[in-house]
Amino acid sequence: MKLFVKITPKQQRVLDFIREKVNKDNLPPTIREIAAACGFSSTGTVRDYLDALAKKGYLKRGNNKSRAIELLQGNPQKLRLIGAIPAGTPNEAHEDPSDYLDLKQLFSRESARGEVFALKVKGDSMVNAGIMDGDIAVIRKQPSGQSGEIVAALLEDNEVTLKRLKHLKQGAYFLEAANENYPPIEKEFTVIGVLISIIRKY
Amino acid sequence: MKLFVKITPKQQRVLDFIREKVNKDNLPPTIREIAAACGFSSTGTVRDYLDALAKKGYLKRGNNKSRAIELLQGNPQKLRLIGAIPAGTPNEAHEDPSDYLDLKQLFSRESARGEVFALKVKGDSMVNAGIMDGDIAVIRKQPSGQSGEIVAALLEDNEVTLKRLKHLKQGAYFLEAANENYPPIEKEFTVIGVLISIIRKY
DNA sequence: TTGACATCCACACAAATGTGTGGTATATAT
DNA sequence: ATATATACCACACATTTGTGTGGATGTCAA
Structure with a gap:
């Protein structure tokens, strides 16, 4: 998992919309809601964005679950937890739950x-x-x-x-x-x- | 909308599960997830519970939207915070709001x-x-x-x-x-x- | 030039999902 | 007696929803 991966302006726009929805409604948007808001005509496009943002560590996705988008940055409830960076290939996106520190679950x-x-x-x-x-x-x-x-x-x-x-x-x-x-x-x-x-x- | 309406033990159980899910996953459960967790075999039963809890002001429901359950009476996750010189044993209840550590607000x-x-x-x-x-x-x-x-x-x-x-x-x-x-x-x-x-x- | 990445599209499909309808039963208050 | 609330069930149905497949174009570094 890469540490500080730059995010493109379009990816930022998608991320901003998700954040806005979560803050406003306490409910993450569906893929099609994102598509409508950001002007995409295909659900596949949104999926590509979500996968890219997940790979960069900005959010976490659930499998086959509606609205399963969890923000990881700018969200104090869950922090990315990194160990020592292994010298070599630091760019794998593994879905290890131990990669995250959930403040709500601490106690x-x-x-x-x-x-x-x-x-x-x-x-x-x-x-x-x-x-x-x-x-x-x-x-x-x-x-x-x-x-x-x-x-x-x-x-x-x-x-x-x-x-x-x-x-x-x-x-x-x-x-x-x-x-x-x-x-x-x-x-x-x-x-x-x-x-x-x-x-x-x- | 009435507030402080008493809820039944069974309604409390449903509410507790929703709260648990929201706190843990940052994502409200679906009707069928509630049914499975609370031992109901019918989605209609859960809908009746949600309507009852909404009527009593404990949550808000969205229309035709998945997971659209918004809790209205949150539970701040707080710990009693006592100093090194307590006026008695920590078993005693003194309700000063500054005496609590709010985990959600930590960062x-x-x-x-x-x-x-x-x-x-x-x-x-x-x-x-x-x-x-x-x-x-x-x-x-x-x-x-x-x-x-x-x-x-x-x-x-x-x-x-x-x-x-x-x-x-x-x-x-x-x-x-x-x-x-x-x-x-x-x-x-x-x-x-x-x-x-x-x-x-x- | 190959590969990775970003940025889109269309369409299909199975599964997930909320809702509707119609029941049964008990208790309690009016 | 009647109305209201609680506490369930089964089943159907239309939509919603995430995912899969198969493209397209361009950029940029190796």
Whole structure:
């Protein structure tokens, strides 16, 4: 899949119409609606445009489904997800669903059950785990965690903290920071959930 | 059109399925897709449900148009966002709208200003900036960046890398890793965008 | 000159799709 | 009693819709 493929003015016009329809009606147009709007007399022409735009990564098409046009750029819900560019042939258009990051689906399963909340991280006690001051930690609510998992825990003073949970042989637990300047917490604490995601905004 | 009309459990089930489809695929379902999902053997049954839900103001229907179902009572996908010093346990409900993280709006502003894409981070060259192997970097496409900003850059060998951009006095630039094991990159490179967010899933 | 790409067309066809008609049954309110 | 709403079904039908096939022309790089 090529990265930044230029789009021709005519392709831009087709794309603009689709975007306009989606924004206005919340419903992508059919092939014939595009043809009528852009002045094409053949459905095949529109199909060629859609295939070209899909190949360039501007939209995604469904198979044999009406109106199955999904915009990928200028649409914050779904982002193109690229890995390291393989040196050689970077121009295949493969329909790998893992090529896209769907923001709506990021936590859809968990949040549908209503057991997810977000926690703003304060301090640098987890910097060595890549968790920085100001990060947003997404937590799935649950009363315990496995050893090594990063959990949100409620301390005695009603403060919520993010630490790595460690099990001891005797069934005891403690909380370990990912920063040598912070001592482990062995006092009483309650696990309120496990970390499932970190979101940071710059 | 009446609002706040009660709907029956079965109507709720149909509505939930539509909402799920719209959130997941950005495409409303067809009548027959609803029938299959909700266990109806007749398309007429679904039409009756859609008419009932439309009459109650929960959705709007188009005429003779496929998938023309427009939800009128949306569900913003929001997460409770609590700070590090909560006034109580996160189980308590305090309904401040600023206490919610709206996933749909996470990158709406940035994507309005330009194209946004996601890049899967490879390697540990930015660990000291809290960016780890496997993280998803959200990049706003732009051809340059300010000194100190973390940018995605295209190297000579067509590899995309994430580094901190540094300006020199003479108008020259170089890329600096956030890991002392990696030397700065002063060879030819092209900035393709600036980092606006990091997303990590556990 | 070959190939890839862009830019169009016409027409056919199967499948998908919304709608229409005519039922059955239960419950509830007027 | 009558009307209204809910909750289904089967089947037919006309359209809508995406796709397939087979062209055409031109540009541009290798």
